[in-house]
Amino acid sequence: MPVSFVAPEKRRLVLIAAILASALGFIDGSVLAIALPAMRESLGAGLAEAQWIYNGYMLMLSAFVLAGGALGDKLGLGRSFASGIAAFVAASLLCALAQTPEQMIAARVLQGLGAAVMVPGSLAAITRAYPRDERGGAIGLWAASSSLTTALGPLLGGAFLSYGGPEAWRFIFAINLPLGALAIWLIVANTRDTRTNRSTQIDIWGGGLASLAFFFIAFSFTQAEPLYGLTGLAVLCVFVWHEAHCPAPMIDIKLFKLRDFSAVNLATLLMWMGFQGVLFYLPMTLIAGWGQAALLTALSFTPMAIFIAVLSPRMGRLADRIGPRPLIAAGALVVASGFIGLSFGVTTGAFWLGILPATSLIGLGLGMAVAPLTTAVVNSVPDESAGTASGVNNAAARVAGLMGVASLGMIAQAGYLAAGGQDSFGAFSTDVTHGAAMIIGFQFVAYGAAFFATLGAVIVWLGMGAQASSSASQ
Numbered sequence: 001m002p003v004s005f006v007a008p009e010k011r012r013l014v015l016i017a018a019i020l021a022s023a024l025g026f027i028d029g030s031v032l033a034i035a036l037p038a039m040r041e042s043l044g045a046g047l048a049e050a051q052w053i054y055n056g057y058m059l060m061l062s063a064f065v066l067a068g069g070a071l072g073d074k075l076g077l078g079r080s081f082a083s084g085i086a087a088f089v090a091a092s093l094l095c096a097l098a099q100t101p102e103q104m105i106a107a108r109v110l111q112g113l114g115a116a117v118m119v120p121g122s123l124a125a126i127t128r129a130y131p132r133d134e135r136g137g138a139i140g141l142w143a144a145s146s147s148l149t150t151a152l153g154p155l156l157g158g159a160f161l162s163y164g165g166p167e168a169w170r171f172i173f174a175i176n177l178p179l180g181a182l183a184i185w186l187i188v189a190n191t192r193d194t195r196t197n198r199s200t201q202i203d204i205w206g207g208g209l210a211s212l213a214f215f216f217i218a219f220s221f222t223q224a225e226p227l228y229g230l231t232g233l234a235v236l237c238v239f240v241w242h243e244a245h246c247p248a249p250m251i252d253i254k255l256f257k258l259r260d261f262s263a264v265n266l267a268t269l270l271m272w273m274g275f276q277g278v279l280f281y282l283p284m285t286l287i288a289g290w291g292q293a294a295l296l297t298a299l300s301f302t303p304m305a306i307f308i309a310v311l312s313p314r315m316g317r318l319a320d321r322i323g324p325r326p327l328i329a330a331g332a333l334v335v336a337s338g339f340i341g342l343s344f345g346v347t348t349g350a351f352w353l354g355i356l357p358a359t360s361l362i363g364l365g366l367g368m369a370v371a372p373l374t375t376a377v378v379n380s381v382p383d384e385s386a387g388t389a390s391g392v393n394n395a396a397a398r399v400a401g402l403m404g405v406a407s408l409g410m411i412a413q414a415g416y417l418a419a420g421g422q423d424s425f426g427a428f429s430t431d432v433t434h435g436a437a438m439i440i441g442f443q444f445v446a447y448g449a450a451f452f453a454t455l456g457a458v459i460v461w462l463g464m465g466a467q468a469s470s471s472a473s474q
Contacts, residue, residue: 005077005128010190014129015138017186018122021085022142023149024176024183025115028092030149030301031157033283034294035169038161040427042169045101047424048222051409054280055218055402056105060112061119062398063211066250066391069120070202078191081125082184084117089180096173120391125187144309158298201248209239210250214402221406251395252388260380261389263463264328265396268373270456271332272400274449275366277408278339281445282355284426285346289438292351300355304363311367316375324372324379325464331369332457336450338362343446346439365453376464404452408445415444 006014032054040050072080091111098104123139130138160168216232219225243249256262282300286292319327338361345354374390381389409425416425421437423429 017183019145020183027153049101056108057112058402064116064207067207068116081121087114092173092176096170154298158295161294203250206250218406267456270452273404274452276401277404285442303360307363307367312371316371319372324376327372329457329461334365336453339450412441416441
């Protein structure tokens with residue numbers, strides 16, 4: 001019973017802890033892109049190193065998030081959740097103190113490992129704390145708070161970066177210490193781990209193989225060396241074999257035999273590759289290419305967060321009536337048109353009339369697609385596999401961020417150099433060709449992202465079965 005985990009009168013305290021833990025991850029992720037130009041200047045990081053400051057975190061999170069969820073079953077949810085937050089916070093302190101790119105990348109890798117336990121623990125704690133008939137309201141409050149932190153995080157970070165001096169980016173990581181300490185206290189003081197299963201097996205080998213495969217594939221893009229990519233694909237094949245024969249795998253490989261499940265996850269991968277890539281490289285272009293203030297640049301993200309928060313509940317209900325397929329496909333095409341809009345908007349030098357309308361269009365498309373994507377994932381598998389399916393889709397979105405930043409970064413640098421750039425895409429530079437070359441480089445990113453999103457729409461429309469667009473009538 002949920003009361004065995006937390007007393008009824010203390011459930012709200014656990015909800016606050018879950019919201020705080022989610023805020024740590026959301027703020028870190030959304031503000032990092034705004035802070036990267038200043039971080040590169042302070043740490044002396046090149047473009048490839050900047051990519052790995054992001055990718056080191058995503059690599060560990062995407063590879064171990066499913067294993068991290070199993071840790072709660074083995075050790076107890078409260079104990080594992082608090083440990084994940086503590087590891088995340090400790091790594092955040094190392095990020096704040098980093099003096100070189102290598103130190104920052106190592107700290108981000110450790111932060112990703114902590115997040116792999118913290119992220120699944122957040123929603124699991126709410127699920128354990130609240131009975132089924134009260135759970136929807138609690139999750140809704142948690143989701144709304146997550147959307148709010150996603151919207152406000154970049155604005156607060158942009159304000160600090162604009163007015164706090166060249167080292168103000170360190171505060172973005174340091175703020176995690178008091179927030180994390182409060183979340184840990186709320187969990188430790190108000191929960192008790194009465195439900196543990198020491199026999200639960202954690203697929204560490206699977207997580208290790210996945211992280212190694214993703215590392216080689218992403219590294220092949222950042223270094224433009226195909227041999228690393230082939231090595232990564234070989235390790236990925238070993239991972240698939242391991243998961244098929246492991247007694248307690250992270251991923252049930254048999255689920256990918258289901259047509260809708262495979263199509264939705266592939267579409268998620270493609271859409272999020274484009275989206276995360278644009279989120280990573282747009283702030284670089286505006287701050288280091290246009291010379292725009294970080295605070296104004298942070299407003300780029302606001303329409304996306306608002307549209308997702310406002311439209312997702314409505315699109316979820318509409319997906320129940322007409323099926324998710326048409327909404328996902330249409331949303332992906334709207335997102336693609338937003339990326340194309342950015343490719344034009346970035347040439348205008350006008351933030352309010354060139355950039356913000358395009359990011360609003362991207363937000364509209366995501367608002368149309370996000371909830372139906374989740375519906376399609378859980379509806380594509382038997383009910384007893386819904387949790388696993390949701391976890392796989394979550395991991396696919398995180399792998400997409402890793403691959404999108406790596407692959408589109410190669411395209412960005414290629415476009416930058418082809419346009420006569422003499423430095424590095426996303427760096428501050430006094431070279432007269434730098435700004436114009438960065439705009440060309442970002443246009444390449446936008447075109448690549450639009451291609452990914454369009455391909456995702458095609459895969460959803462052709463790959464999902466007819467029942468996905470007529471589920472309401474069946």
